[in-house]
Structure formats: structure tokens, C-alpha cells
Amino acid sequence: MDRILADSCNPRELSTASLAFVGDAVYSLMVREHLCCTCRSGADVLHKRAVEQVRCAAQSEAIRRVLDMLTEEEHAVFNRGRNAHTSHVPKNAAVADYRAATGVETLFGYIYMCGRIERLRELFDAMNDPQQSEE
Template sequence: MEKIMEEQTYEQMNGIALAYMGDAIYEVYIRKHLLQSGITKPTKLHHRATHYVSAKAQAFLIDKMNEKEIMTEHEAEYFRRGRNAKSHTSAKNTSVLTYRISTGFEALFGYLFLSGQTERLDRLAEWCIETVEKEKK
């Protein structure tokens, strides 16, 4: 897949804007996974999706990425850009720190998408899904 936008555009984008895109992209991966696993009832889909897309789940995944050294240094820069961004929304049902870490997680996904790194995005999303699945057992 080719880049969605020019490098200088996403390079200059703030962490919140990257997270805005990344939130949507990660959500699509999760929805696809849930539908492929045979879940079709809207309430069950929503309930199961929260295991993957909640701020707590995303912060957990960042901890695991750091533990397993999954992110490249360049990717970690985009994570930090999202984590450190000044947000005008507040955390719901979680701590401010967890919320900020999840914003960094989403910024990473936004960066990978906007830079056209589809294979890396696919592998990372697959790793996240597998990691959450293992944790649930």
C-alpha cells in the first residue's frame, strides 16, 4: 500500500491527530477479527471489542511491546508523541496515565497507517490480538 500522505505531513502532525486516525484503524482490525470469529450480535461484539480497544487493554499491550521489544526506535518516537500530547479530553474509567499511554498506542497505529506501512500494521495488529487472546485464557 502506498503512503496515505506525504512524509512531511504526518511527520508534522501532532500526537492527538495521529491517535485520532490510529483509533479508527485499530478498531477496524478488531471488528474484522471479531466478525471472523463468528460473533454477530451487536451487544456481544461491543462487549468483546472492549477487551482489545479499551485504554487499559492498549496500555497492557504497550507494556508487553516494551517487554518484548516489539517497537522500533522510530515507532517508539510516534508512541511518545501521542503519549505526551496535550489532550483536551479526560480519561473515562481509567487513570490519566493509562489514558495517555493508550493515546500513544493509537498514535503508533495512526503513523503506521498514514505512512503506508501496511505489512507492519497487519503484523502488529495480529500480535496485539494474539496477545490479548493469550491474556484472556
């Protein structure tokens, strides 16, 4: 599968905010699907676990596990998102974590819009592998 919709657009021409907008949904969907397949709990527990995994601090920690895996192009996209001007930072988030999370969402939006689903899976799996941080 390349993308859910077949709409034609060049991801390189999309704004950072647009890529992060899509990437937020993609990352959230991947977290939810992963939880549904690995955690046999009710929706309330699944929701709480999903919220824990998609919060800024968790995304910031997770991306550190895979920075060495990113291609030059992916690093550039991540940095573009991380360095993008944001009008506000949620009061419960550290600025560095919020910026890193925006970078993650921008990266996931870009890779998704490029139709590279297998690469998304590879990065997501590594980001959520506790042993990845030990290597």
C-alpha cells in the same frame, strides 16, 4: 494496499492529535475485523467485545507486549503520543492507561499514514497474542 485513500500528506508533519484521531479508527477497525473473523456471534456480542478491547486499560496492556518489537522511530512516535498534553482523562480510566492508549493510537495512525499496513498487522497480531506477554 498502502492506504484506503490516495491523498498525499507527510505523516511526520501531522499533529499528535491528528495521528491519534486516525489511529483510533484504524485500531478499532482492526479489532472489529478480527472479531468478525474469529467470533461467530451477533452484533451485540461483537460490540461488547470490541469495546472491551479498545478501552484504555486493554490498549495499555496490549502495547506492553510489543514495546521490545518497536523500532526507534516507532518508539519515538509512541512516546510522542503518550506524552502529549490531554485536556481531560475519562473518569473511568487511569491516567497512565489513557496516556498509553493515546500512544497506541498515535503509533497506529502514524504507521497507517506511512502506508505500512503489513507492519500494522504484525504489531496488532502480537498485541493480541496472550503468549507474547510470556516471552
